[in-house]
Amino acid sequence: MTELMQNAWLGWRQFTDGGKVAAILLAALLYLYLSGFWKKHGELFLYTAIVTVFSIVPITAVLLMLYQTRFYDYEWIWSLVPMNVAAAWGMTEFLGSQWKELSLSRWRQGAPVTLLLLAALLLSGGLGQTGQERREEAEERQQVRQVLTQVWDLAGQEQEELCLWAPQEVLKYAREEVGDARLLYGRNMWEEALNAYSYDTYSQETKELYLWMENVKPTGEAVFGRGEKGDLVLRGADCVTAAAEAGVNCILLPESLKKRTVERLSEAFGGSVQQLEDYYLLIR
């Protein structure tokens, strides 16, 4: 319950960080109330006002979160609020009153108000903030596509069915891009929310293989952990052997590893090495 309360409190702050359309909704509700237009559709006004307040106040927000099941995060309770409907209704009534039944003869009063309203709307949105992130993701996806094409062209000639183990940035897109790809672990290894879609869980050994692989790129080391007392130590040779035992027959290793280390790992894996643009490809 404490966790849900925390989610409700932090959720509201995050929800209003990127943009302020929620503020536009509140302003629209206030305008509808003060102008008396709310009486035209009292039920819609009452419903929107009540559910908006319920979504903002953490205690009632928790109740709504429980109703929509714990599967969803805080932001999804705003599905219950007809935000666009109420905000657009309020703005339509406001502009209608400024233009007097939307007649063009009232343009001296209507046009500046309309422009100001549009400006306020544009300033309330998060213009392009998340667009940059998604552009970067699209570029990353494009690069991974090229890597996967190379892997499937090279390894596909030697193996009937490929089971791939690779860094997160490759595995992230592998199942979307290649239908018959089998992976040692998928996106749900690091996006824990995706585990809600299945009862399957990963073994501790598989989680350790993930830790080892993600440590290779930044450090360029084939050993994970410093070996101090009680620390987890994962050696590259042990990891590739464990992966082979788990059915992996194709490994992509980051280029940050030294070539001699990769050759040693390949021997432990029992396969051959090929150099790709940013990765070493080990095929068994």
Next chain:
Amino acid sequence: MRRQAIWQKEKNMTPVILILLLLLIPWMAGNGILYVIDRKEKGIRGGEALVVGWIGVIGAAEAVHLCAVFLHVSITVCAMVFGGIMAVVGMGSLAVCVFSLLRTKSPDRRRAGWRRTPLFWAAAAICLGQVLLIWFRGEVCLSRDMTLETVVSFLQTDGAYLVNPMTGTAYESGIPLRLEILCLPTLYSALCRLFAAEPGTLVWMVIPCVMVVCSYSSFYCVGKALFPRSAAQQDLFLVLTAVLLGVGSYALGMDGFGLFYSGWRGGTIRNAVLIPYLISLCLRRRWKTTLLCIAAEACLVWTLYGAGACMFVDLGMAACLFVWQKYGKSAGKERKK
């Protein structure tokens, strides 16, 4: 080549044709359904028919999906059955459309429904711009989503949930039943099979483009319910909604964000299409038809045993109407006295 990479972009016109078909067939089906369930209004309906038609598509998809999951029918067979249902309903509805058109005797009355203010065309232009933006920008939000992996798995194995979409290996412990019954992966797989479409294009581009149009149709219904006597206000409402969707596309959970970056998801279809349409139904006091929205949501989204957002909005609106009619209006009359 033994291994065919599925990402290779289609260079034909299939996606464009698919968008047109996914608008035209549900629209025709919607007219047929509305002809049966709502006989008060005569003639061909525009936006409302498209939304109701898509609810019908979801119903048909759910039927074949349950066959795939519980009777282990292959996706190919499901696709053929689904295609057959849509063809029959579409043809039947076409006959209904022609019949309705012929029954609308006065040519002036026939044309009246198509006359709109310039604001309507402004909203249509914004809608078209947003469709083109989805089409050419090709940016998607995949947080907590595995629809494409699921569709690819369905097509690869020709069955529903035979392998874990995350890894491509067989399930060890299975998946929750409430997730298993949701029909969208089968719908998208069936469409891919029927039209030989590439899954990435269908899920990330075609469906979001169709959903943008469906969403505007829903908001159009709301506008008509809010301002029944003023076409100008209806159209202004639509323009402002379009602007709000655009500027509100900054965060997960916002309707605009869902529509432009993850229009294929059940949650987005619910928020941007079903709930606005449901509100328009509540405003028009068509309570029985709201059951369609509640049922459609249960087929699309993980709900509290069927009690989802649509049911909440429906009951909330009904309760508020009761309170408003009992206390609000009478208080207003007393004040006037």
